[in-house]
Amino acid sequence: MMLSDKVWRINLINVNKKYVHYYLKSASGRKEIETRANGNQASMRNISQKAFQDIIIPIPPIKEQYEIVRHIEDALDTINSILTHKQATLEELNQLDRSILAKAFRGELVPQDPNDEPAAVLLERIRAEREQTSSNKQRGKTTRKNSSKQLSIAHGRPEVNDLE
Incomplete structure (x- = not known):
């Protein structure tokens, strides 16, 4: 049996070792160990050999x-x-x-859709519209201070229209 820093040899007579192993790993077995362990920090808890021997393990027929x-x-x-x-x-x-x-x-x-324009053409058109919008904004800053713009989508393409 190995528990953190302890290694004990346990001699079991008429008991399946795997059964004891699985029981001690179960919630009930862990609770038995935890209630008998001592120490004040979770990482430093310890169980003595005597306390371990006192653990009650339900033993059904072999x-x-x-x-x-x-x-x-x-x-x-x-x-x-x-x-x-x-x-x-x-x-x-x-x-x-x-x-x-x-x-x-x-x-x-x-x-x-074969009627759709190629992506390269669409990207070029968007780039040109952005340049146009950018130059309009620069001109608008010097001549018009209170202009409004409206975004509309006509024929699936965004358009920016000046409102006066």
Whole structure:
């Protein structure tokens, strides 16, 4: 048996060692250990060999102990299998995210309209409109102080109109 800085050899007669191990790791077993441990800090708590020997462990018949251990180990195997499957699924989702993004950037997610202007043309038009807006703002600062602007979207394209 190993508990933090202690190693004890425990001789068990007619008791399944794995059963005792699983019991001491269970909530009930940990509570037994914690109630007998002494020390004032959680990281420095200690249990004496005498206090450890006083722990009451419910001991069913030996056949039942083996059956309990088998159920625990089957459950642990199932949990490990689920965790492995979960990890594989998360990796698949990450790969799917990357492939969806790649398709989106290649324009393969939705049917493309052949009448749409190419992205390079759209970007050039936006750049030109920004330059135009920027030069209008510079002129507006010197000639008009209280001008208002209205943003409208006509034919799917944003336009900035001066209001007078």
